[in-house]
Amino acid sequence: MTIESMAQFEELRSQAGARHEGSEGEILVCCGTGCLANGSREVAESLSKELRDRNINGRIIKTTGCHGFCERGPLVAFVPAGVLYTKVKPATVPEVVEKTIEKGEIIQRLLYKNPANGEKIEQYSEIPFYKNQKRIAMRNIGEIDPTDILDAVARGAYEGLAKALFEMSPEEVLEQVEISGLRGRGGAGFNTGRKWRSCRDAEGDRRFVICNGDEGDPGAFKDRSIMEGDPHSVIEGMILGAYAVGAHEGYIYVRDEYPLAITNLQTAIEQAHAFGMLGENIFGSGFDFEIRISRGGGAFVCGESSALMQSIAGKVGEPRAKYIHSTDKGLFDLPTVLNNVETWATVGAIISNGGEWFAAMGTEKSKGTKAFSLVGKVKNTGLIELEMGTTLRHIIFDIGGGVLKDRPFKAVQTGGPSGGCLPESMLDEPVDYEGLTAAGSMMGSGGMIVMDDRTCMVDVARYFLNFLVEESCGKCTPCREGLKQLLHLFDDLVEGRGTEETIENIERTCAAMKLGSLCELGKSAPNPVLSTLRYFRSEYEAHVRDKACPAGICRELTAYRILPESCDGCHACTRVCPVGCISGDRKELHVIDHEACISCGACFDVCPQQAIVTFPKIELALKEVQ
């Protein structure tokens, strides 16, 4: 059907909603990348087969995008009952069909167990991981089948678009975004309305809108989940943005590592064409807009705005100086709006509900909600969306369930390679753009990596330098050479050659890079180093002064031994040691041969008695001298 009026759109929506009328409910199987890796496709297939074999009709099996609770996948949810099963295996499916679907019984074993009190939780919405969230950008993820546009429409997709095209002028759309106070979700937090207005006011008749789906920050995967799980939210946002600024061409730049996102976006674009939401004369309004997908080539720097535009133009992704604004001269030197995936995904909801609605949430300067990926040494890893201003403690301990194996919390890393590591003393800080920057970190792409006492902060800083040495585009000297020098200096630290001067040289190099680098990659590269120096200086000093790694991670400085009083001779360590340097008979004390040990820590991680401990390697040398 062609849609040329609000009434026709409403009609489409009610038809979409009525498709499953009379059904006895839906079974949602999460098929995000995480759950797929755990075999959720097989779970969905055996569910269909089992229902067919038993002649059960009236149930709809829906494969959805990521529910966020990746750690517990494959996830299966029952609607309208609201029950969630975790870690469902294909082999369990017959039991699920027989007990839960045929008899309405709940299988206790498959319910989520609250690690805080050991209680089983039946209802999806009561699980602390979900209960504390507020989802706007991710409003439909996990609820809809991302490959079925009508399913999205039934849940409100394109409602904002219909409202805009039938009832609002481009100026009014822009005003609502300005009122909302929305800021970019890709890192720097630039005001979205202001960016759009600059582009709209720029000279020229051809302009572009671009979606940044490069998501290069390691540890962040919110954009992947949005593109995979609700591609329509991104497309709707882009059409609205294009309408507001007067663009007729759009690009979505997607990382090469995200094949499923590309497939689902392509399907969504085709379907949107078929229903007249893309192409010529959208909804009969006279407005035309097309979206093309551009696959990235696997370069972190291409997430940077000017490098990304070079890359779409088929060139090497080298950034240019900041004083040229891409809203004036962007893609092909024409006025361009570039926004992050999550930013675009939020726009449709803002137009539907009004800018004031969005601005009522969050903190004074950071409005609305923000998606985070909570990963690392935390119990509940996954994807969450929360109101801005939530404290780190609430995120890590209430939603994340605390540190894995109840080990002591050491730091949380935010903002990827441009961000920093925040210590325990910062946990009560509200999370917003200004707060994180003042603390020496960054919002970045919303990756939050929790670290425990078995994480060495010198090693973490070195890790990011190593990452950036590979990823620096090499165009400017401070970044290209500065990173290499910093990495050398850190190699000295982790291998026991560091002196006081090493730390001074590190600080001086960082200062030079901040001043002299061309783009934000180089300017912000010192952040992981400076934030760890600021909060964990004593750890650096231990590497220098005592030639010791307090976390027991830096291999050149660390040795392992077995506590005789704790070892029960279970053999677990001998099985995992890659060099076979642990000896001992079953039920007898085991010992590590220090000469052969490569300090990999594999045995430490598996010992059920916690009988394996680290100590500074230098003590071995001292003993020999005596």
Add this chain to the structure above:
Amino acid sequence: MEHHAVDLSQTDEILSKYPAEEASLIQVLQDVQRSYRFLPADALVRVADTLQVPLAKVFSVSTFYKAFALEPQGETIIKICMGTACHIRGAGQLVEELQRKLGVGPDETTDDMKFTVKTVNCVGACAMAPVMIVGDSYHGAAKPARIEKYLGLGEAENDN
């Protein structure tokens, strides 16, 4: 660099699907890479001629982006995620174990051309860190002791 003779009809077919302009370069190279599993030198020359882009530019793009390889790759690509979440959950041990098992490190290919090992920076499955991808199969919470299984089966399995 060794010279590898290839059939260029695949390259021509790919080129015919895109407008002959510089903006098509990366998309074309991606298809060429997919089709030959690397970028053969002769194909690069053909791409440069057809798109009217200097060969030096084609070469610079081919070396800038990690998705491209100038040498033939193994039948199966093994990717180990070295993103932050995977790093702190022991991704390094996976690389070492692969080195021991296959005798090759990152960006190297086994002599029998079966496997190429690559390290990547985050594949967006961080919640299941550390992650190892064999061909198209993702393995979450990957353990060094299970590497043979991942390589042999090459299919997703539940690790929990």
